Amino acid sequence: MDPSMHHQNCPPYDSPAAHRWWILYDQHLAAQGIAAKARPWYQRRVRQLLQRHPGLSAKALQREDINAFLIALGGMNLADWQRLQALDALQRFAAYARMPWDTSVDWADWRQRWNTAADSHEAAVLEQGQLPDDPSLRRYVxxxxLRHRSIRTEQSYMQWIQRCLHFHRLSTADALEPRHIGPFLDYVVGQRGAAASTQRQALCALVDFMREGLGLGEVDVGDYRQASKVRQVPTVLSRDEVRAVLAAIREPAPALLISLLYGAGLRLTEGLRLRIKDIDIPHGMLLVQCGKGGVSRRTPLPQSCRTMIEAQMQQVQDQHRQDLAQGFGSASLSPGLSAKFSTVASQFAWQYLFPSTRLAVDPRDSMVKRHHLHASHIQRVVREAARAAGLSKRTTCHTLRHSFATHLLESGTDIRTVQELLGHRDVATTMIYTHVLNRPGLSVRSPIDQLFA
Structure with missing residues (x-):
């Protein structure tokens, strides 16, 4: 049977047909000489790609979808051999299942970029950027x-390394050893009261520095006190409260962005990173590129925001023309995108929907560009709007995303649809909103109410 027909009849979720297809594919990988311990990873990378596009068959994917997934992989904390293995996994799958995009993806170019020896042009560009004086930190940055980590990740990881150096009173980064990590993590939790996610971030930063900056193969952190993870029910606003918050915002661009956080269920960083090319007004869709965990998704564009979006796009275009006339006009891109698509940064389609009001020097290549609005500004606008609306709840940008999900469930939207709109990998993450609804208890009457009935 045609292997592509196997995949057509076997979507990437549990079913007898899917199970049989993956068994056949595993046998094919074994026949190709892929080691037994590597074959589960070959399948896992393919599944990760398919999970990024729920509702689409593998054949419906485009070259841009594959490139976006590979860019996301480049930004993950993976070793060079792991990225090359993932690339090989996708290429073998595409050939075996006869995917239409197999011949349109430039596999050789991606393989060259991900080899340990960095692309000379990209490396030369990065050498012109702002780098630390410390040799070990310079090499690590x-x-x-080169692994295409975001600026936010870079800044966060560097802060944790500096804090660990300060804690141990070390003057140079190469003096850090694996034995230093455990006591520092104890301090982060015991003295600073950090949450589990914060401690985990510190651990990832320090272990990654040991491996990538100092070249250690194995990093034995030793024993340390792990922070307890507390799962809290999210704060949710009522529809009237959301309306009051939105009405209290006066700045047009923040008002539109905050409307999309609620109207499309976006995370703040996802909204800030929207580019003109991601707005599909004719089809009423937003394309969220490389969201949390590298997951891309499509989400409906609120019709009530359409006029504001068109006005915002016109403002961006006017600003872009002025920048070009002054010899600028480039939007910030990751070094990987800049190296692969060298001319797109100055195209209107690649400009941010919510650009910064000022040009700035990109620390990665020292070029003057226009980035997006800063997250702290939008966070402040939301806090001030909630205060002006008289809300007593702690209201953040993410509260609007929580409210989006809860209000959809209240309206009868099935939880799988909400999961796809939010970009959750696991439906269990989405299930927390059913606790907010508290549906099992809606028919329960408090005993104190019966006393005064």
Missing amino acids: LRLR
Whole structure:
């Protein structure tokens, strides 16, 4: 049977047909000489790609979808051999299942970019960026940028390394050893009261530095006190409260962005990173590129925001023309995108929907560009709007995303649809909103109410 027909009849979720297809594919990988311990990873990378596009068959994917997934992989904390293995996994799958995009993806170019020896042009560009004076930190920052980690990740990881150095009173980064990590993590939790996610971030930063910056193969952190993870029910606003918050915002661009956080269920960083090319007004869709965990998704564009979006796009275009006339006009891109698509940064389609009001020097290549609005500004606008609306609840940008999900469930939207709109990998993450609804208890009457009935 045609292997592509196997995949057509076997979507990437549990079913007898899917199970049989993956068994056949595993046998094919074994026949191709892929080691037994590597074959589960070959299948896992393919599944990760398919999970990024729920509702689409593998054949419906485009070259841009594959490139976006590979860019996301480049930004993950993976070793060079792991990225090359993932690339090989996708290429073998595409050939075996006869995917239409197999011949349109430039596999050789991606393989060259991900080899340990960095692309000379990209490395030369990065050398012109702002780098630390400490040799070990300088080498590590270059590795982060060659792996296409975001600026936020770079800044966060560097802060944790500096804090650990200060804690142990070390003057140079190469003096850090694996034995230093455990006591520092104890301090982060015991003295600073950090949450489990914060401690985990510190651990990832320090272990990654040991491996990528100092070249250690194994990093034995030793024993340390792990922070307890507390799962809290999210704060949710009522529809009237959301309406009051939105009405209290006066700045047009923040008002539109905050409307999309609620109207499309976006995370703040996802909204800030929207580019003109991601707005599909004719089809009423937003394309969220490389969201949390590298997951891309499509979400409906609120019709009530259409006029504001068109006005915002016109403002961006006017600003872009002025920038071009002054010899600028480039939007910030990751070094990986800049190296692969060198001319797109100055195209209107690649400009941010919510650009910064000022030009700035990109620390990665020292070029003057226009980035997006800063997250702290939008966070402040939301806090001030909630205060002006007289809300007593702690209201953040993410509260609007929580409210989006809860209000959809209240309206009868099935939880799988909400999961896809939010970009959750696991439906269990989405299930927390059923606790907010508290549906099992809606028919329960408090005993104190019966006393005064």
